Amino acid sequence: MVVTKQFFQTVLNTSNRVHGLTSLRKFSSSNPTISPALLKRNELFTQEQRRQQEAVGRVEKIEVRYLGLPQDVTLAMNANLSTPYNCAQHLSEGHCKRSALALIDGNVPWDVHRPLTESCTLQLLNFTVADPHLINKAFWRTCSFMLGAALENSFTDEAQLQLHSFPTPNIKTGSFVYDVVLRAQSWQPSKAELRALSAEMVKLAAKDLKIERLDVNNELALEMFADSHYKREQLPSIAQQNQGRVTLYRIGTHIDISRGPMVASSRFLGKCTVAAAHKIANEGDKDALYRVQGVALPAGFTLDHVAYGTLEERAKKLNPARLPNEPFEESQQQIA
Structure with missing residues (x-):
């Protein structure tokens, strides 16, 4: 099943039919509708950020x-x-x-x-x-983080998209990754849909969004992700491994869990391709877990068409990183 227009809301600049479906309806990522849960998450993030700044006290x-x-x-x-x-x-x-x-x-x-x-x-x-090892690893991690934001921006409520997690960056695998759960057990994205997701990431890059880090306690993290089943499942183990603290990152209105570090801004993302989405597990009778994969270059770096095409083909192959439905305690890859 191709994700239909009631699921997928990123702009496709085409009047042709896509896999027998009419063009996906227009969606403006520059002014997306923010859900009450996401609005609350951002309010809590900003409040805690301000509280920590004010708690510094006497400047040393x-x-x-x-x-x-x-x-x-x-x-x-x-x-x-x-x-x-x-x-x-x-x-x-x-x-x-x-x-x-x-x-x-x-x-x-x-x-x-x-x-x-x-x-x-x-x-x-x-x-x-x-x-370049450290900065490349931070860049790859940031790409996964931004892919999560692009996915969150690109699906309607009917798709019931749930962000799960992304594995520790490993450039040798040939792709950065985000694992998501969708209310669709046979999603096979068209080339046009993958291009639309790629365009969503490029839009984030063009906005030059500052990437903010914030360490919070587990109780606040649980409140912030009250609407996210999979994040709440992961938080106790993450906090236990980090002396009761959870590290969060924010880009625009998108907030996610990651150990970091990440690069300073979305502007460091250059050419980018969301290359594939692989179904990796069923989640109940209606949902399924998908691994969405991409490849990117830092801004200012270029490759010829043939060389970049080779990277794109490699990024289509299923990334071998540990799967999120494997025991969390055995894998710290879940929160990269």
Whole structure:
């Protein structure tokens, strides 16, 4: 069964029939309808973000030793308030634009917009670093996160889309992944539908949305995801592994669970293809679990048509990462 127009609401710029169906109805992702549950989740996120900022109290100074071009320099910053991005603002506009990830004390990857807690050394990473492993992993993780947002934006209520989770990024698999549950046991997306999902991710990139991180306690996380069956199932185990805390990320109005880190903004996503969706399990009599997969390049990177086409073909193959219906305790991949 192809997901029909009452399920799928992303714009398709075609007047042709798709697999015997009329064109999918128009949907404006620039002004989507926000459900009451999503609105509440965002309100709770913003309230907790503000509460944590106000709880800092007396501002303590820390020394941040920046290591890099044009020269090493020591900056006086504010503990629990100043971020690597704020450090970049003291350096140049170019540092602000290029910095996708930070590295603390030479070995701790750190979100660019995450407050620094103590004196440290700081390196600002972009996609031209000599050892790209850390930043590529953060980029792949961010792609999965953005894919979740694109999926959430692209299905109507009738589809009963439920975001499940995404595996730890592994570039060797050839695709980034998000696993979802749909009220459809035989969804085989058309090429047009996959293109529409790809376009949704590109729209997110064009908006240059800041990617925000927030650590919350398990009780608040459970309240925020009160409407999400699968997230609530995962939260107790996640909190137990992290001293009662849960790490959340937000892009636009989309909020999800992830250990992070992620790149600083949606603008670092360049060319992107949502390549396939594989059914991997039935969930009861009506629902099914699907693995949606894609491939992308960082902004500013290009490949010729043949080379990128090879990546797209590879991304269509079922990603071998551990499946979300396997025991959660045995796999930390569920929250990447």
